Amino acid sequence: MAKKSSIASLARMAVTLSFSRRCGSFLRGLRWRRCRKTNSSNNHLKRDFFPTKPPIKIVITICEEALVSDQGKTPEDPKAEAHSGSEFRRTTRRTFLSRLGMVGLLASAGPIASTLGEQSDIDPAQSPDLENTVPVTLRVNGKKYDVRIDPRTTLLDCLREHLHLTGSKKGCDHGQCGACTVHVNGRRMNSCLCLAAMYQGDEITTIEGVGQPGKLHPIQEAFVAHDAYQCGYCTCGQIMSAVALLTEPCGPEDADVKELMSGNICRCGAYQNIVAAIQSVRQSARLGKAG
Amino acid sequence: MKTFELSRADDPGQAIAAGAKATTAQQGAEIRFIAGGTNLVDFMKLNVETPQTLVDITHLPFDKIEALPDGGLSIGAVVRNSDLAYHPVVRKNYAVLSEALLSGASVQLRNMATTAGNLLQRTRCMYFRDTAMPCNKRQPGSGCAAITGINRGLAILGTSEHCIASNPSDMNVAMAALEATIHIRGTKGERSMPIADFHLLPGSTPERETVLEPGDLITHVTLPPPAPGSRSLYLKLRDRTSFEFALASAAVVVTVAGGKITRARVALGGVGTKPWRSPEAEAELTGQSATPAVFQKAAAAALRDAKPQSQNGFKVELAKRCLAHALKLVTQTA
Numbered sequence A: 001m002a003k004k005s006s007i008a009s010l011a012r013m014a015v016t017l018s019f020s021r022r023c024g025s026f027l028r029g030l031r032w033r034r035c036r037k038t039n040s041s042n043n044h045l046k047r048d049f050f051p052t053k054p055p056i057k058i059v060i061t062i063c064e065e066a067l068v069s070d071q072g073k074t075p076e077d078p079k080a081e082a083h084s085g086s087e088f089r090r091t092t093r094r095t096f097l098s099r100l101g102m103v104g105l106l107a108s109a110g111p112i113a114s115t116l117g118e119q120s121d122i123d124p125a126q127s128p129d130l131e132n133t134v135p136v137t138l139r140v141n142g143k144k145y146d147v148r149i150d151p152r153t154t155l156l157d158c159l160r161e162h163l164h165l166t167g168s169k170k171g172c173d174h175g176q177c178g179a180c181t182v183h184v185n186g187r188r189m190n191s192c193l194c195l196a197a198m199y200q201g202d203e204i205t206t207i208e209g210v211g212q213p214g215k216l217h218p219i220q221e222a223f224v225a226h227d228a229y230q231c232g233y234c235t236c237g238q239i240m241s242a243v244a245l246l247t248e249p250c251g252p253e254d255a256d257v258k259e260l261m262s263g264n265i266c267r268c269g270a271y272q273n274i275v276a277a278i279q280s281v282r283q284s285a286r287l288g289k290a291g
Numbered sequence B: 001m002k003t004f005e006l007s008r009a010d011d012p013g014q015a016i017a018a019g020a021k022a023t024t025a026q027q028g029a030e031i032r033f034i035a036g037g038t039n040l041v042d043f044m045k046l047n048v049e050t051p052q053t054l055v056d057i058t059h060l061p062f063d064k065i066e067a068l069p070d071g072g073l074s075i076g077a078v079v080r081n082s083d084l085a086y087h088p089v090v091r092k093n094y095a096v097l098s099e100a101l102l103s104g105a106s107v108q109l110r111n112m113a114t115t116a117g118n119l120l121q122r123t124r125c126m127y128f129r130d131t132a133m134p135c136n137k138r139q140p141g142s143g144c145a146a147i148t149g150i151n152r153g154l155a156i157l158g159t160s161e162h163c164i165a166s167n168p169s170d171m172n173v174a175m176a177a178l179e180a181t182i183h184i185r186g187t188k189g190e191r192s193m194p195i196a197d198f199h200l201l202p203g204s205t206p207e208r209e210t211v212l213e214p215g216d217l218i219t220h221v222t223l224p225p226p227a228p229g230s231r232s233l234y235l236k237l238r239d240r241t242s243f244e245f246a247l248a249s250a251a252v253v254v255t256v257a258g259g260k261i262t263r264a265r266v267a268l269g270g271v272g273t274k275p276w277r278s279p280e281a282e283a284e285l286t287g288q289s290a291t292p293a294v295f296q297k298a299a300a301a302a303l304r305d306a307k308p309q310s311q312n313g314f315k316v317e318l319a320k321r322c323l324a325h326a327l328k329l330v331t332q333t334a
C-alpha cells in the first residue's frame, strides 16, 4: 500500500518532454530489443540509452496528472464539457497558434458538414461560427461531446485541450512513440495522427475509460504491481496498447509481446517490467480459462 | 500545419470530381484524399504537404478483401493493413504479403494505414521532411541535400543525380514479388496496371512518384492466384528488431519441383527508389537447383547495377546477403 501511494505521487510528477523535430530518430534509438540488457546496472543503462549530448530538451514540470487518469475529472464530470466553452479561451500556445492562422482559417470554415459537389454558400465572413471552427461530435468513453474545433485539430489535441481528458499524452506528435494511443472501435491507434473531425460516430476509448482509481483494469493493476513505469509519461499509452494486445493475435512468448508493444517507446526503459506486467495478466487469464 | 477544408466523400464519384480540380496529384497537390492519415498528416505537420482540401475517403465501399473467380484476391483501397495481414487467405496463399505488412510500422499504425495509403507512402529521407533543406523531390530544382549529406538509409538502385530517396514501404515489395495489379478510377474511367509500372523512377523529376493524375482514385489492388506449389517469404533487415524501416529487405516467391527452381519472383526493399523487382535474379534462379551458390549468383545479379552513395555502400553486401538468406529459408523445406 505504502509503495502504491509513493508510486502514485511520483507519477504525478509528469515530465514534459519537449521534443525537437528530430527527436524521432532519437526515440527510435530507444529499443525494445534492449529490454534484455536492462537487468545489468543502471550505469550500463545510462551509457546505452543516452547519447552524450541529448538532442532533446527536457522540461520538468510538476502538474496534477496522475498515473492512470485525471483524478477528480472523471468522464462523468459535467465540467469537462463546460470547459470546452468559455474557460478554455485563455490563450494557450495552441489557441495562440490557431489565432495566427485565422485569416487562412476563415477561408476554410465549416465544410466538414457539407457534401462534396455542393458549393458551400456560407459566406465565411458572415458566418456566426466562432473562431473559424467546425462542429464535431465525438463519443469518448461512452459519452457524447459536442465541440467546435479547427479542422486541423488532431484527436489527441481534441481530447486533451477540448475535452480535458489529459490521460493521453503527446510525446512525438508523429506516430513514433505511442504515448497518444487510444482505442477507436476497440482498436488501438495513434491519436496524434488522427484528425478529430474524421472520427465522428466512432467509439473512442481513452485511459480514463479503461479504469479509475479504486476500479482499475487488470492491466493497470499489473503495471502497479510490477512497477512497470518510472516517470509515467509513456504509461497511459503503454496501458492502452497492453489492453488492446489482450485481444490481438499474440503468441505466448515475451518476444511476441515485445513485438506487438514496439509502437510504444519508454524513455525511462521500463520495458522489462512492462512485459512482465502484461504477461502476468495473460497468464491469469489463461489460468482463469483453464480453471 | 496549413489550414485546409475537410470533406467526406460518400461515393467514389464525389472523390474523383473533387480531386480532379487539383493541378497535380504529385508533390504540391492542392487536394489530397485522406485515408489512414498516417503518412499525410505526418507530412502536413511538417508543412511538406500543404493541401488546401482534404477528402476523407475512408467511408468509400473499398473496404473488402474478396476472392476472385480465377483464384486471385481483390484487396480494397481502404482495407486496413492489419486486416489484410491477418486475413486467412493472405496468410495461407500470400504469406510474403502478410509478413511484409506485419514487419512494418507498429500495431497502432497498421490499424490505421490502408492499402492505397501504403502504396503511396513517401520517402523517409530526412531532407524531404525538413523544409529548411534543399530537396528536389519536395521543391523541384532546389538540389539534393542527401547526395552530399546523410544518405545511409537511402537507395542504391534506380537513383539519379537528382534524387536518391528510397521507397520505404514493406508492403510494396511483397506486392511487387506477387505481381499485383493496381486499379484506378479517374475522370476518364477505369484503368489498371502492374505495380511495376505504377511507381516512377526519379530521373530528373523526383517530384513525380507515380502515374497518378488529378482525380485518380485507387479503388483496389488485385493479386493473381498463387503459383501452384510456390512458397513465399519476406525478410527484413534493419537497425533494430521492430518498428523500424528496412535497410534491406527481400520478398521471394519460389516454386521448386524435382530439385529445380521452376519459377522465382524476387523483389528488394530499402535499396531501391521504387519497390525493386529483380528480373536479373529471377533469371539466375529459374531452372537451377536450390543451392547457396545459385542464391549468391542471383543476389549478385540483383545488385549488379547498384550505385552506392557516400554512406550506404554497406547496403550492397547487406542486400545480397538478405536475398541469399531469404532464398535459403524459402526453399529449405520445399
Ligand SMILES: Cc1cc2nc3c(=O)[nH]c(=O)nc-3n(C[C@H](O)[C@H](O)[C@H](O)COP(=O)(O)OP(=O)(O)OC[C@H]3O[C@@H](n4cnc5c(N)ncnc54)[C@H](O)[C@@H]3O)c2cc1C
Residues within 6 Å of the ligand: A174, A175, A176, B032, B033, B034, B035, B036, B037, B038, B039, B040, B041, B042, B057, B077, B078, B103, B104, B105, B106, B109, B112, B113, B114, B115, B116, B117, B118, B119, B120, B121, B168, B169, B170, B171, B216, B217, B218, B219, B243, B244, B245, B246
Ligand atoms: C512512425 C512510423 C513508422 C512506420 N514504419 C513503417 C515501416 O516500417 N514499414 C512500412 O512499410 N511503413 C511504415 N510506415 C508507413 C505507413 O505504413 C504508412 O504511413 C501507411 O501505410 C500510409 O497509409 P495511410 O492509409 O495512413 O495513408 P494516408 O496518409 O491516408 O495517405 C497517404 C497518401 O496516399 C494518398 N491516398 C490514400 N488513399 C488513396 C486512394 N485510394 N487513391 C489515391 N490516393 C490515395 C493520400 O492522398 C496521401 O497522399 C510508418 C509510418 C510511421 C508514421
Ligand code: SF4
Residues within 6 Å of the ligand: B123, B125, B126, B127, B128, B134, B135, B136, B137, B138, B143, B144, B145, B146, B147, B154, B162, B163, B164, B165, B206
Ligand atoms: S534524396 Fe530525394 S528526397 Fe532526399 S533530399 Fe535528395 S531529392 Fe530530396
Ligand code: FES
Residues within 6 Å of the ligand: A169, A170, A171, A172, A173, A174, A175, A176, A177, A178, A179, A180, A181, A190, A191, A192, A193
Ligand atoms: S504522440 Fe507519439 S505516437 Fe502520437
Ligand code: FES
Residues within 6 Å of the ligand: A228, A229, A230, A231, A232, A233, A234, A235, A265, A266, A267, A268, A269, A270
Ligand atoms: S517514459 Fe518514463 S516510464 Fe516510460
